[in-house]
Amino acid sequence: MLEHVKSLSGHQNPVYALTNSGKPGIFFTAGNDKGVVEWSLDKMNYVKVLMPVKTSVYSLEHYNNQLFVGLRSGEISIFDLDKQLVTANFQAHEKPVFDVVAVPGKQEFLTASEDGTVGVWSLVDHSLLYRIPVSADTVRSIAISPDGQQVAFACKDTTVKIYNLKDYGLLHTLQKHTLPVTSVQYEPSGKYLVTGGRDAQLNFWSMPDYQLKHTIPAHMFSIYGIAFNPVRPYFATASQDKSIKIWGTEDLKLHKIVSIEKGTQGHTHSINKIIWTRDGEYLISTGDDKLVIVWDWEI
Structure with a gap:
């Protein structure tokens, strides 16, 4: 179901941010x-260093052939890939x-x-449109x-805070995790929201009412990543415990564990x-x- 293809080296320190581009591979x-x-999946190697940064990078987002870079300094850099x-x-x-x-x-x-x-920033001129005071502490x-x-x-x-995207009004405050919430993703068809925390739990919230439906003790330590496969009914989770797990989107059952400890x-x-x-793939x-x-998807 998930097979190792290649481990790519090149970074000299921990890697925190990762995103696809608009080009395949x-x-x-x-x-x-x-x-x-x-990086290139075709060559299975790095292509080049796009840009230097003054501090650590914690987030990357690709949109319209631009790369948005979120920095430890609180700065945003935008790199034009054209x-x-x-x-x-x-x-x-x-x-x-x-x-x-x-x-x-x-x-x-x-x-x-x-x-x-x-x-909340404009994609046109990068001006600040709103600043939402979501929490007294980190929004992760x-x-x-x-x-x-x-x-x-x-x-x-x-907590997990749910806002209306139209006017940025607060709709729901979800409280179930016992430690900081470190990851959040919607199921692609809109059936539920899944959240992962430092308490190692996955919580599943029904849509559109955001009622807690399931809780799974998914990992040993913090859950830092939740990613739904775009074409198959599975999602992956990744953790501080060094493991990747594959779950069924419909049955929420564990289908595969990838870990050196396994x-x-x-x-x-x-x-x-x-x-x-x-x-x-x-x-x-x-x-x-x-x-x-x-990792390659193997049937």
């Missing part, structure tokens, strides 16, 4: 070694930026920060609902980020062991 990574790197240069750099927050997500339907993008706020992760009507924020204060190849330290390629993972690992 190209993806980007960044972390604590002050550079954003472009022009191959940085076209904007500005102070978005007073503290680190942990997530960046584009909202194309509104020509906006969102930034989540350790300062507890979410910035952002997810947009499949219908584009709502947005979920995972917070360090153990005798497979894998990460030797915390896994910080996972994504599927847009065709669903590969899962890519990054972690504190400085590696980028490519």
Whole structure:
């Protein structure tokens, strides 16, 4: 179901950020070694260092052939992949930026920060439109609902906040995790929201009423990544416990564990980020062991 293809080296420090590009077979990574790197799945190697950065990178987002880079300094840099240069750099927050997500339907993008706020920015001129005081502490992760009507924020204060994307009004505060919420994703068809926390639990919330329906003790330590396969009824989770797990989207059952402790190849330290390629054929993972690992979907 998930087979190791190659472990890619090149980063000199932990890797925190990972995103697909608009081109098949190209993806980007960044972390604590002050550079954003472009990789090729065709060559199974790095292509080049796209841009240097002054501080660690915690988040990457690709939209319209632009790469949005969220920095530990609280800055956002925007790299134009056509022009191959940085076209904007500005102070978005007073503290680190942990997530960046584009909202194309509104020509906006969102930034989540350790300062507890979410910035709402124009995709056209990068001006600040709103600043939402979401939490008294870190906002770690952002997810947009499949219908584009709502947005979920995972917070360090153990809550998940649901806002209306139209006017950014607060709709729900979800409280079930006992420790900070570190990851959040909507199921692609809109059936439920899934959240993962430092308590190692996966919580499943029904849509559209956000009622808690299931809780799974999914990992041993913090869950840092939740990624739904775009073409198959499965999703992956990744954790500080160095494992990747594959679950059924419909039955929520565990189908595969990838971990060096289970005798497979894998990460030797915390896994910080996972994504599927847009065709669903590969899962890519990054972690504190400085590696980028490519996994192939095997029937």
